[in-house]
Amino acid sequence: MADEAVPFDDRGFAYGDGLFETVLVRDGQPLLWGAHLRRLARGAERLEIPLPDAQTLASLPGQAGAGLYVLKLLVTRGSGGRGYASPESPAPRLRWRCMPFTPQSTHWRDGVRVRLCRLRLGQQPLLAGIKHLNRLENVMARREWCDADIAEGVLCDQHDRLVEATSMNLVWQRHGTLETPDLTACGVEGTLLAALRERLPIATRATGIEALMEADAAWVINSVQGVWPLRQLDDADGNCLKRWAVDTVHRHLQHHAHPLLGYPHDAFDEA
Missing domain, CATH: 3.30.470.10 (Aminotransferase class 4, branched-chain amino acid transferase, N-terminal domain)
Structure with a gap:
């Protein structure tokens, strides 16, 4: 029906x-x-x-x-x-x-500002990875801000380990290696992330926010919006923790991901 x-x-x-x-x-x-x-x-x-x-x-x-x-x-x-x-x-x-649907193409080009969420995700390995209907944690996390300039919130688990964004997966490049959080205890394994892991060496890391602080580039991704480069990370009080210049390093993931969704992947190379 x-x-x-x-x-x-x-x-x-x-x-x-x-x-x-x-x-x-x-x-x-x-x-x-x-x-x-x-x-x-x-x-x-x-x-x-x-x-x-x-x-x-x-x-x-x-x-x-x-x-x-x-x-x-x-x-x-x-x-x-x-x-x-x-x-x-x-x-x-x-x-x-x-x-x-109309994607937010300015986010592809300019990157996005994100913030850390105060809410911590509970761990339940039986439900980890799947997209079940009980998304109350994500709803409560999304209620933490109303600033239109904040595109997403970054979620950690109860041990302060990175998990995901409220409706997207996290990927970053650190020391030349693509990395993504460990989702075996909580979080949703996105279909775009799964497709990229079949094409690129993306390592799984159980790590805290220090991984983003050390990252040369970072992204939030999903199979509807595509790949948004991160240009700024704030803490839960709105203080800037890290800024990135959105450049050719950030375009790397878009080059691999956007053709899978029929989105532009080379329009912003000179950004």
Whole structure:
């Protein structure tokens, strides 16, 4: 079903008992579709939720028209069960919507300012990596600022180790090596990050904010917005911790990532 009413007793609505994917669709063709389906399948296996049949899922991107769209699909466990107890034979519920989309191309060119969040992510390895519906930590982190010049918030775990941004993954270059946080205990493994790791040597690091302070370049990335270079990192009180000049070093990741999404990858080389 498309964007129809969800019953009051739907477990996704009541408990966040479900999964979602947000997919960039260009002229009816989904980008990184295989990676999205694989992550959805991993999440379904973890939560033990049966997925809709492959033909139904494959038909969804075609609902978008010509141009650039974002497809958001949600799969919940459906209704039933008593309290937190799951129904013995769940009947999953699929909802989806296609929305026209315009990327923020100035962020590709000029880079973005980000801030550290006060909120610390809790660790739950069973839920790490997947895109489950319970995103309350991310919602609370995003409520920490209203300054329009702040594009994203950087999240650490309870041990002050870097994890992700509120809706994007983190990548940085330090001592000539591309690095990204360890996501085995918490955080979402983005599909663009997964695709880049198949093409580039990106090392996993369990590290704190010192990695960004030592970085020659840093980025926030996802499969809808693409790659935003970081130009400034602030602490949670708005004090500048680090500035980067957005230059050819920052363009390196865009060169590899943006063709996967149909975005420009060489328009800003002289920046």
